[in-house]
Amino acid sequence: MARLTGRRILFVVPVLATVTFGVFAIAAASPFDPVKAYAGSAGLTASQDNLDQLRANLGVDRPLVTRWWDWLTSALRGDLGDSSVLRQPVADVLGERIGWSVLLAATAFLAAVLLGTALGVLAARHQGGWLDRTVSALAYTLEAAPPFWLGLLAVWLFALELGALPAGGLTDTGSTTITAGQVASHLVLPAAVLAVSQLPWFVLYVRQGVGDALEEDPVRGARARGLAPRTVLIGHALRSGLLPVLTLIGSRVPELITGALLVETVFSWPGIAAATVQAATSVDFPLLAALTVLATLAVLLGNLAADLLYGLADPRVGFDG
Amino acid sequence: MVVRPARGATAVAAVAALSVTAAACSAPGGSSGGGKGRAGSSAVVGIAYEPDTLSPLLGYGKDGNSKIFDGLLTHDADMELKPALAAALPKVSADGRTYTYKLRDGVRFSDGKPFSAKDVVFTYETILDKKTNNASKTELDAVDRVEAKGDDTVVFRLKYAYAPFAERTVLPIAPEHIAGKQDVNTGDFTTKPVGTGPYTLVKWSKGEKLTFEANPRYWGGEPKVRNFTMAIVKDDDVRATRLRSGDLDGAVLPPDLAATFKSDGDKKTYAARTFDYRVVTLPTGNKVAGDTAVRRALDIGVDRKAMVDSILQGAGKEAYGPVPTDSPWFTEGTERTHDLAKAGKILDAAGWKTGKDGIRTRNGVRASFPLWYLTGDKLRQDHALAYASDAKKLGIQIKVESGTWEVIEPRMPKDAVLAGGGSPADPDFDQYTLLKSSLAGDGFNNMARYDNARVDKALDAARRTDDRDRRKAAYDTVQRELVKNPGYTFLTHIDHLYVVGNRFGDLTTQVEPHDHGLASGPWWNVEKWRPAS
Numbered sequence: 046m047a048r049l050t051g052r053r054i055l056f057v058v059p060v061l062a063t064v065t066f067g068v069f070a071i072a073a074a075s076p077f078d079p080v081k082a083y084a085g086s087a088g089l090t091a092s093q094d095n096l097d098q099l100r101a102n103l104g105v106d107r108p109l110v111t112r113w114w115d116w117l118t119s120a121l122r123g124d125l126g127d128s129s130v131l132r133q134p135v136a137d138v139l140g141e142r143i144g145w146s147v148l149l150a151a152t153a154f155l156a157a158v159l160l161g162t163a164l165g166v167l168a169a170r171h172q173g174g175w176l177d178r179t180v181s182a183l184a185y186t187l188e189a190a191p192p193f194w195l196g197l198l199a200v201w202l203f204a205l206e207l208g209a210l211p212a213g214g215l216t217d218t219g220s221t222t223i224t225a226g227q228v229a230s231h232l233v234l235p236a237a238v239l240a241v242s243q244l245p246w247f248v249l250y251v252r253q254g255v256g257d258a259l260e261e262d263p264v265r266g267a268r269a270r271g272l273a274p275r276t277v278l279i280g281h282a283l284r285s286g287l288l289p290v291l292t293l294i295g296s297r298v299p300e301l302i303t304g305a306l307l308v309e310t311v312f313s314w315p316g317i318a319a320a321t322v323q324a325a326t327s328v329d330f331p332l333l334a335a336l337t338v339l340a341t342l343a344v345l346l347g348n349l350a351a352d353l354l355y356g357l358a359d360p361r362v363g364f365d366g
Numbered sequence: 367m368v369v370r371p372a373r374g375a376t377a378v379a380a381v382a383a384l385s386v387t388a389a390a391c392s393a394p395g396g397s398s399g400g401g402k403g404r405a406g407s408s409a410v411v412g413i414a415y416e417p418d419t420l421s422p423l424l425g426y427g428k429d430g431n432s433k434i435f436d437g438l439l440t441h442d443a444d445m446e447l448k449p450a451l452a453a454a455l456p457k458v459s460a461d462g463r464t465y466t467y468k469l470r471d472g473v474r475f476s477d478g479k480p481f482s483a484k485d486v487v488f489t490y491e492t493i494l495d496k497k498t499n500n501a502s503k504t505e506l507d508a509v510d511r512v513e514a515k516g517d518d519t520v521v522f523r524l525k526y527a528y529a530p531f532a533e534r535t536v537l538p539i540a541p542e543h544i545a546g547k548q549d550v551n552t553g554d555f556t557t558k559p560v561g562t563g564p565y566t567l568v569k570w571s572k573g574e575k576l577t578f579e580a581n582p583r584y585w586g587g588e589p590k591v592r593n594f595t596m597a598i599v600k601d602d603d604v605r606a607t608r609l610r611s612g613d614l615d616g617a618v619l620p621p622d623l624a625a626t627f628k629s630d631g632d633k634k635t636y637a638a639r640t641f642d643y644r645v646v647t648l649p650t651g652n653k654v655a656g657d658t659a660v661r662r663a664l665d666i667g668v669d670r671k672a673m674v675d676s677i678l679q680g681a682g683k684e685a686y687g688p689v690p691t692d693s694p695w696f697t698e699g700t701e702r703t704h705d706l707a708k709a710g711k712i713l714d715a716a717g718w719k720t721g722k723d724g725i726r727t728r729n730g731v732r733a734s735f736p737l738w739y740l741t742g743d744k745l746r747q748d749h750a751l752a753y754a755s756d757a758k759k760l761g762i763q764i765k766v767e768s769g770t771w772e773v774i775e776p777r778m779p780k781d782a783v784l785a786g787g788g789s790p791a792d793p794d795f796d797q798y799t800l801l802k803s804s805l806a807g808d809g810f811n812n813m814a815r816y817d818n819a820r821v822d823k824a825l826d827a828a829r830r831t832d833d834r835d836r837r838k839a840a841y842d843t844v845q846r847e848l849v850k851n852p853g854y855t856f857l858t859h860i861d862h863l864y865v866v867g868n869r870f871g872d873l874t875t876q877v878e879p880h881d882h883g884l885a886s887g888p889w890w891n892v893e894k895w896r897p898a899s
Contacts, residue, residue: 076772084501085418086881087425089787089810090799092504096809102499102551127552129499131572132419134552205607212604214574218597218613219410221568221577313598319573 082327165251295351431885435538659716
C-alpha cells in the first residue's frame with residue numbers, strides 16, 4: 046500500500062510538468078490577446094506605445110518555453126507569480142476563493158453519494174418494479190442534462206417563480222458581513238444542482254452493483270437459510286455491491302470539478318471557478334497554470350484514493366498498480 | 367462495511383448541518399437585513415459592469431466620481447468643473463502650459479492621515495511611470511512634469527498647450543503612505559483602496575458586489591445614505607427581476623426592460639443623456655468605403671430616425687458626428703436629412719452604375735464591403751443589420767460579420783467596423799482620437815484611417831487655445847468637413863436608462879460617457895441623496 050502510494054507520488058512530477066507546459070502552450074496558441082484582456086475598454090483609446098509598454102511589462106512577448114520555465118522555477122520556490130486579470134498575487138487569489146469552492150464541492154459530493162446510494166439500493170431491491178423504473182428513468186434524464194442548464198432552471202423555479210431561495214452570491218445583497226445562516230441559505234441551490242448533476246452515475250452504478258450482488262451464490266445461500274431480506278441486503282449484498290461505487294468516488298473528481306466550474310458561474314459563487322473562467326479568457330498564464338496544477342492534483346489524488354479504498358474493501362485486489 | 371440506506375430527508379438534514387458547521391469558520395457579525403424593509407439610510411443598486419481594479423493608479427475612476435476617492439476637480443450635474451481636493455479652479459499661465467492648483471485645507475484620508483501635495487505628485491508620477499500597467503495613461507500624454515510647492519500647491523507643466531487639461535484632473539488621488547509602499551500593479555491597494563472620498567470600501571466580493579460605508583471624515587460632510595451597495599449583475603433579465611423583487615433599489619436597464627416598470631408607482635425611470643455613439647468606420651484603405659461619393663451617399667442614405675425608434679425604442683437621438691445634437695458644441699446646420707434619391711444621384715454622378723443584381727459597380731469594382739461588429743453585442747448587431755439593409759437600397763452590398771476584437775483588429779485597415787465611444791467632458795477627447803491622421807492605426811484610434819488636412823489643422827488649433835469661441839469655431843470646421851467627406855457614418859447617440867425607487871426623492875443624472883463606469887446613473891451623487899426614512 047505504501048509502495049503504491051510512493052510510486053504514484055513519483056508519477057505526479059512528470060504529469061504536472063507536462064500539464065503545466067500544455068497549459069502554457071494552449072494559452073499561447075489561443076486567439077485571445079492577454080494585453081487586450083488586461084486593458085479592457087481603456088485599451089480601445091490607448092496609444093500603441095502604451096499597449097506595447099503593457100505587453101513588455103506583462104512579459105507576454107517572451108518565448109513560450111522561457112515563460113513556462115520562469116513560472117515553474119519560481120513556483121517551486123513558492124512564488125506563484127501575479128494574476129494579471131485580477132491584479133493580485135496568485136497565492137492571494139487561491140487563498141480567498143478555494144475555501145468556498147471546497148465547501149460547495151464537498152457538500153454537493155456528500156449529498157450525491159448519500160442520496161445516490163440510497164436510491165440505487167431502493168431501485169435494486171425490486172428490479173423492474175415501479176420504483177426502479179422511476180428512479181432509472183429519472184437518472185437517465187438527468188444524465189443528459191448539462192449542469193448549467195439545471196442551474197438556470199433552478200434559479201428560475203426556486204428564486205424567481207417561488208422566491209424561496211436566493212438566486213446567487215454568497216450573502217444577501219444588502220448585507221455587509223458573512224454569516225453562517227446566510228451562507229447556508231445561499232449554498233442550498235448551487236450545492237443541490239451540483240449534487241443532482243452528479244447523482245445519476247451513483248444511482249445507476251449502485252443499482253447495478255447491488256442488483257448483481259443479490260444474484261450471487263453466497264447471497265442466494267443466505268436467503269435460502271431463511272435470513273430476513275433486510276439482513277441479506279445489508280449484511281451480504283451491499284458489501285460486494287458497493288465496490289464499484291468505491292472506485293467511482295475517486296474517479297468522479299474531474300466531473301465534479303467541471304460541474305463546479307459551471308455551477309459557480311451560474312450562481313456567482315465567489316469560488317475558484319469564476320477565477321478560472323476569467324483566467325482562461327484573458328490568457329492569465331500564472332493563474333491558469335496554478336489552477337490547472339490544483340485540478341490535476343485533485344484528479345490524481347482521487348484516483349489514488351479510489352485504488353486504496355478498493356484494495357481495502359476487496360482483499361482479492363493487490364496493491365501493485 | 368455497512369451502509370444504511372439513508373432516506374432523502376436525512377440526507378438533506380445532513381447537508382444543511384454540514385453547511386452550517388462549515389460556514390461557521392467565516393466572519394461572524396450581525397446582518398443588516400435583506401431588501402424589503404431596508405433602513406432608509408441604505409441603498410442597493412444593480413450595475414452591469416465590474417471594474418478590473420479599484421486603484422486609481424491603474425485607471426480606476428479616471429473620469430471622476432469614484433466614490434472612494436476625490437480628484438483635484440469634479441463635475442457637477444451640468445458637467446461643469448468644480449473644485450474638489452483643490453480649493454479653486456487652476457490658474458493657467460498665458461502660454462497654456464502651466465497649471466497651478468491650490469489645495470483644500472484640512473482634508474484627511476479615511477484612515478486619518480492628512481492629504482497633501484505629495485499625494486497628488488505621487489499619483490500622477492506613478493501613473494506616468496513606464497512600469498505601471500495603466501491602459502489609460504495616454505490621456506495624460508500632455509504632462510511633462512508635476513511638482514509640489516510646499517504642502518498645499520501643485521504645479522503641472524505640459525509638453526504643449528492643451529486646453530482641456532483641467533478636465534483630466536478629475537482623476538482620483540491615491541495616498542502615498544499606503545500605495546507608495548507596495549507593488550503598484552498587484553499590491554492589495556487594488557482591492558482594498560483608501561481615499562478621501564465620501565465612501566469607504568467595506569468589501570469587494572468580486573463578481574458579486576461592492577459594499578461601501580459612509581466616510582465620517584469626508585470633507586463634504588457625512589453622506590445620509592450610510593450603506594451603499596453596488597450589486598454586479600451582468601444579465602439584464604436577472605437585474606430587472608431582482609429590482610422587481612425589492613432586492614435592488616435601483617438598476618441600469620435596457621429600454622425594453624425599463625419599459626416594464628412604467629406602471630410601477632413606486633419607481634421612477636431616469637433617462638441619462640449621453641455622448642455614447644454608435645458609428646460605422648469607413649476605412650480609407652478600402653476602394654469602396656474609402657470613396658467620398660460612397661461615404662456621402664451612405665451618410666444621407668441611412669435612416670437614423672428608424673434606428674432610434676426601432677432599435678432604441680426612442681431612448682436616444684440621431685447622431686451626425688461625435689457631438690450629440692443637444693450639446694453646446696454641436697454645429698447647427700450639420701444635421702443630415704434622410705434622402706435616398708439624392709444619395710442615388712451622388713453615386714450615379716461618381717460613376718457607380720447599378721448592375722443586374724442590383725449592386726453598383728465602377729471600373730470593375732463592386733460596391734461591396736464587410737462590416738464587423740463585436741460578437742455578443744446585440745445593440746451593435748442591430749445597428750449593423752439596419753445599416754446594411756439601408757445600404758442595400760442604394761445598391762451597396764454590406765456583408766455583416768461578427769468577431770472578437772482579436773479577430774477584428776487585423777482587418778480594421780480594410781474592413782468597416784461598428785464601433786462605439788464618447789466622452790462628454792471635452793470635444794477634443796473624441797474628435798482628436800477619431801479623426802487625427804497621425805493617429806491612423808495607432809491601437810484602436812482613428813480606425814477609419816481618416817485623413818483630412820483641414821480637420822487636422824482645426825483639431826490642433828482647438829487644443830492650443832482655451833478661448834471658448836475660438837475652440838467652438840475650430841470644432842465647427844471639423845463638423846462641417848465631416849459633411850463634405852464623412853470618414854465615418856455616425857448613427858445614434860444612446861440614452862442610458864435607470865429605474866430607481868421613489869423613496870430617494872427626485873434624482874438627477876449627468877451627461878454620460880460611452881463607458882458604463884461605477885459613477886454613471888442617478889447615483890453619481892449618492893453622497894447627496896436625502897432618502898425618506
